[in-house]
Each structure stands twice: as C-alpha cells, then as structure tokens.
Amino acid sequence: MYFVQVIVNGILLGSVYALLGVGMTMIFGIVKLTNLAHGEFVVLGAYLSTVLAPLLGIDPVLTLVFTVPLMFLTGFLLQYFLIGRAMKKGAEAALLVTFGLSIILQDGMLMIFTADARHIVASYSMMTVSVGALEVSVLHLVLFAISLVSILSLSAFLKYTHTGRAIRATADDSDAAALSGVNISKVYSIAMGIAMASAAVAGLCVGMKWTYYPSSGGSYLLIAFVVVVIGGMGSVPGTMVAGVLFGLAQVIGGANYGLLISYVMLLIVLVIRPKGIFGK
Amino acid sequence: MNKRLGKPVKVLDSLPLLIVCIAVVSSLYVVCFTGIASNNAMRYMIQIFLYITMGEMWNLLSGFTGMTSLGQQLYIGLAGYSVAVATTKLQHSLGVGLLLAVAVSVVVALLMSLLLFRMEGMYFSIATWVVAEAFEKLFLNWKYVEQGSGLTVRVVPYPKIFEICAFSLTVCVAAVAVVYILLRSRAGLGLTAMRDSITAASACGVNVFCHKLLVYVIAAAFTAVAAGVFFVNKGIVYPESGFGISWTVSMIFIVTIGGTGTVAGPIAGAVIYVFLQEFLAHYPGWSNIILGAVTILVIFFMPKGIMGTLQEKLGFEVFSAKRFSFAKHK
Numbered sequence: 001m002y003f004v005q006v007i008v009n010g011i012l013l014g015s016v017y018a019l020l021g022v023g024m025t026m027i028f029g030i031v032k033l034t035n036l037a038h039g040e041f042v043v044l045g046a047y048l049s050t051v052l053a054p055l056l057g058i059d060p061v062l063t064l065v066f067t068v069p070l071m072f073l074t075g076f077l078l079q080y081f082l083i084g085r086a087m088k089k090g091a092e093a094a095l096l097v098t099f100g101l102s103i104i105l106q107d108g109m110l111m112i113f114t115a116d117a118r119h120i121v122a123s124y125s126m127m128t129v130s131v132g133a134l135e136v137s138v139l140h141l142v143l144f145a146i147s148l149v150s151i152l153s154l155s156a157f158l159k160y161t162h163t164g165r166a167i168r169a170t171a172d173d174s175d176a177a178a179l180s181g182v183n184i185s186k187v188y189s190i191a192m193g194i195a196m197a198s199a200a201v202a203g204l205c206v207g208m209k210w211t212y213y214p215s216s217g218g219s220y221l222l223i224a225f226v227v228v229v230i231g232g233m234g235s236v237p238g239t240m241v242a243g244v245l246f247g248l249a250q251v252i253g254g255a256n257y258g259l260l261i262s263y264v265m266l267l268i269v270l271v272i273r274p275k276g277i278f279g280k
Numbered sequence: 281m282n283k284r285l286g287k288p289v290k291v292l293d294s295l296p297l298l299i300v301c302i303a304v305v306s307s308l309y310v311v312c313f314t315g316i317a318s319n320n321a322m323r324y325m326i327q328i329f330l331y332i333t334m335g336e337m338w339n340l341l342s343g344f345t346g347m348t349s350l351g352q353q354l355y356i357g358l359a360g361y362s363v364a365v366a367t368t369k370l371q372h373s374l375g376v377g378l379l380l381a382v383a384v385s386v387v388v389a390l391l392m393s394l395l396l397f398r399m400e401g402m403y404f405s406i407a408t409w410v411v412a413e414a415f416e417k418l419f420l421n422w423k424y425v426e427q428g429s430g431l432t433v434r435v436v437p438y439p440k441i442f443e444i445c446a447f448s449l450t451v452c453v454a455a456v457a458v459v460y461i462l463l464r465s466r467a468g469l470g471l472t473a474m475r476d477s478i479t480a481a482s483a484c485g486v487n488v489f490c491h492k493l494l495v496y497v498i499a500a501a502f503t504a505v506a507a508g509v510f511f512v513n514k515g516i517v518y519p520e521s522g523f524g525i526s527w528t529v530s531m532i533f534i535v536t537i538g539g540t541g542t543v544a545g546p547i548a549g550a551v552i553y554v555f556l557q558e559f560l561a562h563y564p565g566w567s568n569i570i571l572g573a574v575t576i577l578v579i580f581f582m583p584k585g586i587m588g589t590l591q592e593k594l595g596f597e598v599f600s601a602k603r604f605s606f607a608k609h610k
Contacts, residue, residue, distance in 0.1 A: 089579065093579045096575060099532060104569050107566065107569045107572075108569060222409065225410070260421075266410055267411070270398070271395060274403060
C-alpha cells in the first residue's frame, strides 16, 4: 500500500514539475532560446499571488485571474522590446540578456519582498481525503488539477487556434513561416507571453506547496531544465512524462537524495538519448 | 592581402609587446615583494589575479572553443574541498593542498569528458550545470566533509599576504600565457574552427574530442588552482559556496564586459568586476541589479566587449589569438 501511496504522490507532484518545464520548453522549441530568467519568472508569479490573495481577500487560486494576464503582457513586452532585439545580435547575446534579467529580477525581488521565506496558505492546505486506504492531500489534488488544466489548454491552444498553428509553423521552420505571412517577432512575443503566464501558474503552485525566497529562482530553473531535457526540448507530452518521473524521484529519494537521483537520471538519459526521451 | 578581408589590424604582440608585458609583470612582482602596496591594495590585486585566471579559462572554453559551460564551479568546489581536506584534515601544507586540488580536478575532468562531450551547445551547458549541482548534493550528504556545515581551511603556517599575492600573480601570468600559446599553436586553429562550425572542423580533420579534452582539462586545472587560493583567503568552504552558480555568473560577467574571444578581454573584465563589486558594496541590494543592467547595456551597445570594441575602433590588437588579423568591413 505504501508503494501505491508513493506512486500517487509522485504523479500528483510530477504535474507541478511538468508545469515548471512547460514554459521553458515553449521558449526552447519555438524561440530557440535558453531562457535563464525562467526561474525568476516563476518566483515573481509566486510573489504576485502571495501579495494579491490577502489584499483582495480571495482564494490564492483565484489570483490567477489577475497574475496570468499581467505576466503574459510582461513577457510579450520583454520579448518584443528587449530579448527579440538581442536575438538579432546572435543566440549568445540573447542568452546573456536573459541572464542579466535573471539577476536584476532576483535582487529586485529581494529589495521589495525582503529575504524572508514565503508561503501561500489556502484554507485547504492541511486537509486530506481518504480514498480506500490511500491518504491524499487536498492541496496535491488542487495542484494536480491546476497543472493538468493549464497544460491541456495550452496544448489545445497550440493545436486548434490560428495563432497556435502560426506558433507551430514558426517552431518548425521560422523562414518558411515568415514567407507564408507569419509575423515572426509577434509569434516569439506571444510565445514568451505564454511562457511567462505558465510561470505565473507554476509560481502559484510551488508557492502553495513549498516555502520560497527571492533566491529560489535558480533551483526552479534547474528543475525546469532537467524536466525539459529529459522529456526532449519543445515536446509538451515529453515534459509531462518527465515531470512525473521527476516527481517520483523526489518522493522516493526524499529531501536528501531526491534531487541527486533526478540529476543522475538526467545524465543517464542524456548519454543514452542525447536529445531527450521524446526529442526529435 | 585582399579587399574582402579589409585592412590588416596592427598586431601588438611582437617584441615591443613582449617588453611591455615583462615590464608590467615584473613591476607587479616588485609591488608584491617590497611592500609598496598596502595590505588592502594587495587584497584587491589577489582578487583581480584570480578572477583573470578564471575569466581566461571560461573564455577559452566558451569564447574560443564554443563549449559554453555553466558548471566550472564544479572544479571550484572540488578545489576548495581538496585544500580543506589536505590542510585541515590531513595536516599537510598549502602546496600539497593545491596539488591535490589540481589532481582531483584533472581526474574529474577526464571522467566528466566521457559524459559531457557526448553533448553539444545548450545540452552541454545544462549538463555541466547539472553535474555541478549533483556534486553539491553529494557533498551535502557526505559525512567526511561535515555535510552542510562546511569545512574550515586552516593553513599552518598561514602564508603572508604578499606571498599569496605573488603566487596569484604567477598563476594569472601562467594562465594568460597558456591561453595565448595554445591559441597561437596548431591546436588553437582547430579550436576556433570548432567554435565556428563543429561539423566543418571535423570534416577538415580536426580531432574534435582531443581538442575539447585538452581545453577542458587545462581550464579545470587552472580554475582549481585559482579557487584553492580563494578558499585559503575565505577560510571555510560550504557545498553552496563551492558549487554555487554565482561563480559562473562572475565569469560570464567578466568575459562579456571584457570581450568574448579576446585574450585581453578577461583582464579588463576582471579589473572592472572587482572594482565594480567594491563600489557596489556601498549600495547593498543593488549590486546584481547594476551588474545585470551593465551586462544588458554592453550587449546592446558594445557586443564585442571593451577590448573587442577598442580593437575595432583603434585597429590594433593586444595578444592576438590569430596569426593574421583583419579589421571588419564597415
């Protein structure tokens, strides 16, 4: 029974790890950019929800109504006016710009929110439900639902909408897409907006599950990296599988060895399949 | 030579440059040994020398070979722990500690090469970082090195500050010389060819694995020596301080500001970095914001860094890595 419990917890948490990776994989796959600021975007999302929930007196999950559009707009503008221009100077310049952004955001948040540990508390944070002999935390179920809905709606958006088709076309071949009338820099900006919106959702989830600091961005970036590379860059289903694998490693290895196991897992995947499990 | 390449750049690496270099280096030694400089000034000099060493090595990896590593802190952490174990735990001298640091780093670099060289570009960068993080987690759980509570570095007899300064200067001069000689050799041609296109280089008969290995091991060894001296100054090494990504942050900053792919770049970058950090210490909280803003501004307005831009504007090159140098067409 303990075994089933571990698997269930691993899968539920894995969805959160997958969500962390989705924003990263979008940028990798579409913009062809390594976004070193993704971790800070996640922490920013967490802070926005932490501040907004008591301010408006609403459940933390409902803050997404405000944080998601706000972060989407920020991502769009950042890509359009800053990162996009750096990309014209080459891939390395763009990478370094995101690196600059990440350290600016980190110290900016440190100044505004101080170095104290934060945590988003909801009324159901401590509740559990029993399913047969299984004890499942309500919080885990809520996080799982949020992550699943976000990832599935993102997949549907990419698959069925006009903009989604333009994004996929750009990911496949940006020159051909441009020739067919796709505005590439707008598509890149939308992709960055979506990545940042997903970071807002991921920020809420990690903030509800764990305590976080202004300096937590690096560890979230690393988790996102690991998940994305195991899954294969640019692959949303791969990211989901990798997220669950990562979650299982955390639950099985515990606080001491969880991350170590997943790092070793990543290195093994890279050696056997250097482009990730679902990579092309 | 021909019109397409533009006019040749004056390469200042002949006899006059050699004389200037020897003069500068020997006057720095004089400053170290005669006590003209105050202890405080020597502390800055030590930092500058060590950051130049690390910057040169990161530049060698990323700027000249195209191996953008985010994990050089692996060798910094290993060096810190090697020195700590050799001096505090085993009661040896600092020299033994530094030798151990180099030996451990070279062995780990050789082993890691088998794993890391299977990857290229982004995958390589991420894998190097993940390896460093994995080592951090390993040291956090390792009883012999006191887990998370860190290991003190107690060197007996503690070297005088001018000795550390002279030693750092030696390491720094050696690092610059090795990078310069390596790049001007046959191997250097192979390295820059690999950076520009790995497939084309391989097709032209460059042994990619051997060239990468050479550079990676040299970078690991020099980074380890510099880091060993750093931790003697700090007195204690933690898993987070040794294997932290902030080391790579500093190296990237130094190389970007100074000029990626120039030998003189990291020297300028390290001097600016050390003084900027000192200046920013008066404005707590702002330091990374300003470092980040400076990085972004440099990328937009001086994409070749300080030395790269100067070289283009003035038409000369200090320590040219190329045998022939041509100014870019305007």
